[in-house]
Amino acid sequence: MKKNFLNMLPLVVFLALVISFATILLRPEKIEMMSKPMPPLTLKGLKTEDIKGPALINFFASWCTPCHAEHDNLMALSEKHKLPIYGIAYKDKRKDTDRYLKELGNPYKKIGRDDKGRAFIDWGLSGVPETFLIDADNMIRYHHAGVLLEEDVSATIMPIIQELETTDEN
Amino acid sequence: MIPELGHFALILALLVALAQGILPFPEIKKRSAILLFLLNLSAFSALMWAYIVTDLSVNNVAENSHTLKPFIYKIAGVWGNHEGSMVLWSLMLSLFSMLVALSKVQPETFKAKILSIQGLLATGFLAFILFTSNPFTRLLPAPVDGAGLNPILQDPGLAIHPPLLYMGYVGFSVAFAFAIAGLLEGKLDKHWAKAVKPWVLLAWSSLSAGIALGSWWAYYELGWGGWWFWDPVENASLMPWLLGTALLHSVIVLEKRDTLKRWVALLAILTFSLSMLGTFLVRSGVLTSVHAFAVDPMRGVFILGLLTLYTGGALAVYAWKANTLESKAEFSSLSRETTLILNNLFMATACATVLIGTLYPLLMEALNAEQISVGPPYFQATFVPLMIPALLIMGIAPFIPWKKGSFKSLTPRLKLPLLITIGTLPPLIWVMENNNGDETHPVGVWIGLGVALWLSITTITEWAQRTELKPDRIKSLPLSSWGMSTAHLGIAVALFGMIGSTLWLQEKVLLMKPGDVMEIGRYELKLKEVGSIFGPNYAADAAQIELKASGRKIDTLTPERRHYPVAQQGTTEAAIRKSWRDDVYVALGEQDTESREYWVIRAYVHPLVPYLWLGYVMIALGGFLALIGTRKKSA
Numbered sequence: 001m002k003k004n005f006l007n008m009l010p011l012v013v014f015l016a017l018v019i020s021f022a023t024i025l026l027r028p029e030k031i032e033m034m035s036k037p038m039p040p041l042t043l044k045g046l047k048t049e050d051i052k053g054p055a056l057i058n059f060f061a062s063w064c065t066p067c068h069a070e071h072d073n074l075m076a077l078s079e080k081h082k083l084p085i086y087g088i089a090y091k092d093k094r095k096d097t098d099r100y101l102k103e104l105g106n107p108y109k110k111i112g113r114d115d116k117g118r119a120f121i122d123w124g125l126s127g128v129p130e131t132f133l134i135d136a137d138n139m140i141r142y143h144h145a146g147v148l149l150e151e152d153v154s155a156t157i158m159p160i161i162q163e164l165e166t167t168d169e170n
Numbered sequence: 171m172i173p174e175l176g177h178f179a180l181i182l183a184l185l186v187a188l189a190q191g192i193l194p195f196p197e198i199k200k201r202s203a204i205l206l207f208l209l210n211l212s213a214f215s216a217l218m219w220a221y222i223v224t225d226l227s228v229n230n231v232a233e234n235s236h237t238l239k240p241f242i243y244k245i246a247g248v249w250g251n252h253e254g255s256m257v258l259w260s261l262m263l264s265l266f267s268m269l270v271a272l273s274k275v276q277p278e279t280f281k282a283k284i285l286s287i288q289g290l291l292a293t294g295f296l297a298f299i300l301f302t303s304n305p306f307t308r309l310l311p312a313p314v315d316g317a318g319l320n321p322i323l324q325d326p327g328l329a330i331h332p333p334l335l336y337m338g339y340v341g342f343s344v345a346f347a348f349a350i351a352g353l354l355e356g357k358l359d360k361h362w363a364k365a366v367k368p369w370v371l372l373a374w375s376s377l378s379a380g381i382a383l384g385s386w387w388a389y390y391e392l393g394w395g396g397w398w399f400w401d402p403v404e405n406a407s408l409m410p411w412l413l414g415t416a417l418l419h420s421v422i423v424l425e426k427r428d429t430l431k432r433w434v435a436l437l438a439i440l441t442f443s444l445s446m447l448g449t450f451l452v453r454s455g456v457l458t459s460v461h462a463f464a465v466d467p468m469r470g471v472f473i474l475g476l477l478t479l480y481t482g483g484a485l486a487v488y489a490w491k492a493n494t495l496e497s498k499a500e501f502s503s504l505s506r507e508t509t510l511i512l513n514n515l516f517m518a519t520a521c522a523t524v525l526i527g528t529l530y531p532l533l534m535e536a537l538n539a540e541q542i543s544v545g546p547p548y549f550q551a552t553f554v555p556l557m558i559p560a561l562l563i564m565g566i567a568p569f570i571p572w573k574k575g576s577f578k579s580l581t582p583r584l585k586l587p588l589l590i591t592i593g594t595l596p597p598l599i600w601v602m603e604n605n606n607g608d609e610t611h612p613v614g615v616w617i618g619l620g621v622a623l624w625l626s627i628t629t630i631t632e633w634a635q636r637t638e639l640k641p642d643r644i645k646s647l648p649l650s651s652w653g654m655s656t657a658h659l660g661i662a663v664a665l666f667g668m669i670g671s672t673l674w675l676q677e678k679v680l681l682m683k684p685g686d687v688m689e690i691g692r693y694e695l696k697l698k699e700v701g702s703i704f705g706p707n708y709a710a711d712a713a714q715i716e717l718k719a720s721g722r723k724i725d726t727l728t729p730e731r732r733h734y735p736v737a738q739q740g741t742t743e744a745a746i747r748k749s750w751r752d753d754v755y756v757a758l759g760e761q762d763t764e765s766r767e768y769w770v771i772r773a774y775v776h777p778l779v780p781y782l783w784l785g786y787v788m789i790a791l792g793g794f795l796a797l798i799g800t801r802k803k804s805a
Contacts (some may be wrong), residue, residue: 007492010436011485014443018478020533022471 036140038132039122046086046112053134054164055084056157058108058148059120060129061092062100067129070148074107077153083161087111090120090128133157135164173228176216177306180257183209183264184296190267190289196282203271203285206292207264214261217305218248227312230254230305236316236736238707246329252469253305255332259449260295262333262340266369267292270344275365283351284344291343294476302469315736325390331383335407338377339445342414342438344369349438350484353491358435363425366438368800370421374414375793381407382786389779390746397671397782400549405528406448409521413441416517419510426572427507429499432492433514439488443481444521449473451528502574509567516560523552561621561665564658565628569635583635587627594627595620605751606674606691606777618669626662629655649799657792664785670752670778679759681768691775693754694718695727700758700769708732710743713758713769717747729758752777 038057041048051057058074060067077083087108089097094113101108114120123132126145133142142160144152183206190202217230221244226232234251235244249255267288275281299305348366352358384407389397398404417437420430501507527544569583599615633655637643678690688695698714710732717725727745734740744757752775759770 004489004493007432008489010440011482011489014481014485015478017529018474018482021474024532 034141034143038134038138038140039119041088041112041119043088043112043114043119046088046110048138050110051086051134051138052084053136053138054161055086055109055134057086057088057132057134058129059088059090059114059123059125059131061090062096063092064090064128066147068104070129071104071107073148073150073153075105077157078107078109081158083157084109088114088119090114090125091117133160172216172219173225173306173308176213176220177304179209179212179216180296180300180304180306183213183260184293184300187264187289187292187296191286191293192289196278196285199282199285199289200271202289203264203267206289207261207268210257210261210264214248214257217254217257218245220306221245221248224316226314226316227308227310228305229307229309232309232313232316234316236707238315238736240706242326242329249332253299253303255336256295256299256303257305258333259336259340260292260299262336263288263292263295263343266340266344270347280351280355280357283354284347287347287350288343291347291480294479298469298472298476302472325387331380331387333380334376334383335380338373338375338380338407338414339410339442339448341369341373341376342410342442342445345373345417345438346442346484349435350487353435353487353495356491356494358424358431358495360425360428363421363434367418367421367425368797370414370418371793371797371800374411374418375790375797377407377411377414378786378793379790381411382783382790385786386783390744397779400527400546402528403448403452405524406444406451409524409528410441410444410448412517412521412524413437413444416514416521417441419513419517423507423510427499427501429497429501429507430511431495431497435488435492435495437514437518439481439484443477443484444525446473446477446480501572504570504575504577504580506567506570506572506575509563509570512563513560513567516556516563520553520556520560523556524549527552558617558621561625561661564661565625568629568632568654568658583631584628587624587631590627590631591620591624595623598623602670602674602777606670606676606775614673615669618665618673622662622665622669625665626659629658629662649802650796653792653794653796653799655792656795657789660785660788660790660792662785663781663788667778667780667782667785671776671782674775674777676775677773679770679772681762682771683767683769688771688773690754690773691752692719693773693775694721695754695756695771695773697769697771698726700761703730705732707736708734711758711761713756713771715745715756715771717754727754727756729756731758748780750780753779 038048038051041051056074056077074085078085085107087110089111091114097111097113112119123130129147131144131148132140133144135141141164142156144156148157186202186206186209190199190206193199193202219225220228220231221235222241224231224235224237224244230251230253234254235247239247243250247254249258267285270281270284270288275284345366348362348369349358352362381404384404385397388399388404417434420434420437423430424434499507527548530544565587566580566584569580595616598619602615602619633651636651637647676691678688680686680688682688682697684697684699686697688697694717696716696718698716700711700713703710703712710730712728712730715727715729716723717727725747727747729745730743732741732743742757744755746756747754755774755776757772759772762768762770
């Protein structure tokens with residue numbers, strides 16, 4: 001009897017492993033939401049009190065190629081989804097920013113100028129572009145480093161905004 | 171047209187594999203095995219054709235290749251992606267099945283069972299390819315050019331790393347099929363062991379070579395300055411290697427002494443299961459890591475299903491039939507058998523610790539606990555202590571005879587190697603510390619180098635005593651003995667490399683502008699300039715660095731930061747100056763964005779690292795020598 005159990009043991013252990021794998025694989029994906037107060041903004045053109053969430057805060061620069069890549073998605077967010085986006089131009093000359101937005105369209109409700117890189121440090125960036133999602137209480141709920149792709153918008157940004165709206169109603 | 175033929179060949183292959191799996195006629199099984207290989211080969215060739223002519227209407231080619239890519243990487247591109255690598259996996263599976271069909275494995279009923287199991291394995295993997303990972307899907311309209319191969323994968327080492335690794339993984343499927351057939355027939359004896367040994371050797375040697383190449387590639391290409399990172403995907407290849415090592419040694423015990431039957435059966439099942447688990451971990455995206463290039467939950471579920479079916483089925487056969495296997499041979503506590511059992515215990519335990527370290531974060535996640543990761547400190551604390559006694563015993567085992575040994579005859583034979591080890595260890599450490607100075611790790615140094623010395627000296631002494639150093643005896647020494655000595659010595663040699671490059675590693679990161687000098691170990695690095703260069707499908711910043719050793723100029727190093735515009739990805743090409751004492755390894759980092767004058771330069775000195783690669787080569791070579799030995803004997 002004891003021998004038989006020993007022979008069964010590998011099978012039992014293996015099945016337990018399979019069950020735990022299956023739970024991980026079959027579980028619907030959860031989006032990690034954070035909840036952190038927004039660092040203060042004291043930039044030329046954009047101060048903390050200007051910001052009304054839910055909104056996106058997007059660090060960009062006209063000299064940054066990846067920013068060009070995400071520009072269409074920002075335009076779609078502001079035009080189609082009516083989501084306010086606040087831009088922060090990082091170490092960018094004013095006339096360069098203006099020309100950039102004239103060429104590609106302006107998705108931003110307001111633009112702050114971070115010429116000295118102060119906000120860059122306060123917000124803990126590692127480069128541009130980076131995007132933050134702010135809720136109605138000016139809490140950061142989501143942080144995206146790098147180019148914001150179309151699938152990021154549909155799979156992450158929009159679901160979080162919907163979830164924020166439903167919790168607000170409760 | 172040709173891609174459609176390839177697709178059609180895969181569909182036919184699925185049907186043939188199923189026929190090989192379930193039809194009860196041995197003759198049909200044999201022919202199916204041959205046909206299955208030819209169909210797989212056609213599918214693989216069709217895909218390769220699409221890559222060679224860069225047929226961009228094939229989605230897989232458009233996503234992974236580019237007209238500008240060098241020819242050799244167009245070919246390597248076939249398996250540099252998920253779908254293509256699964257076709258390669260299936261091709262190898264059918265190759266092994268055909269080899270079994272053509273071999274002289276007896277009796278026919280036993281061979282038929284093996285072919286059935288291989289047919290069922292092939293059926294599952296072909297279904298996986300056709301339903302979740304079809305490489306021949308068309309893309310209309312075809313893009314103007316492809317998205318390029320992942321530039322990190324554009325390296326000769328990587329072109330042959332996956333085929334070797336897969337040869338190892340898939341090679342263990344033969345031992346798996348042998349074990350199940352043996353259990354079902356109730357015949358897992360010394361004849362079984364003799365028949366399975368060449369297959370295990372082939373798989374083990376290929377896997378060793380594959381892991382070695384991967385490690386070499388990480389060291390030279392990834393620019394991280396290390397050769398092993400306990401990355402889940404590396405662990406996924408290490409686990410079957412550890413169990414495969416145990417399997418190889420216990421098969422020898424079974425062949426010589428007709429014992430350990432159940433254990434051998436279980437090892438054969440688990441070794442291939444871990445190979446499949448490796449595929450599952452890499453392909454499913456359950457573990458995210460640099461290696462995981464296919465992240466698709468559907469694939470994960472499918473592979474998990476296959477794993478459950480095959481491993482679960484095999485373990486069920488084991489649970490049902492293991493009782494019918496009787497082991498009768500007796501041996502004393504000091505015997506070759508005992509040392510090999512100890513080897514098996516250490517290898518299996520080491521494999522279990524790696525498995526736990528790799529899966530623990532996953533299990534915690536399954537229990538909805540916090541996400542954690544298990545890093546190198548865990549593995550160093552668990553894996554390394556297990557290896558020390560294993561390596562010490564490894565040095566002694568070849569001296570001990572089968573059945574019953576005695577201390578009386580053993581002690582005098584070990585006296586010489588022990589004296590040499592004790593005599594050479596202090597001077598060796600003195601030389602190493604003098605050369606590489608700075609930080610020392612007294613205990614680790616003594617234990618590590620002690621073990622490596624002990625193993626190399628015992629291995630050489632055993633060889634010398636066995637041949638008595640007479641030319642005719644050296645000539646007549648069987649290849650299997652040569653294989654063992656070479657592989658064991660290879661472990662020792664690799665160990666010197668691992669210890670040297672871990673314990674005496676020196677690392678410096680400096681912001682440098684042209685003209686600046688960095689001192690590291692016995693070297694001086696002077697940054698001359700940083701310029702731009704252009705390759706066939708990339709542009710790069712390249713630094714000119716003058717290398718001086720003890721005040722004399724010995725070389726100019728040119729590390730690069732490449733940018734591949736098509737893939738929108740960069741790679742770091744480290745520059746390395748090799749010598750038999752150490753490697754100087756220089757990588758060019760970012761330029762500072764403010765003044766655009768300074769560059770981040772990372773430099774490492776890895777003492778003894780060349781011995782790591784030499785050791786790897788010897789390990790794999792030892793396996794292949796023993797393999798040729800078994801073929802010669804049976805011929």
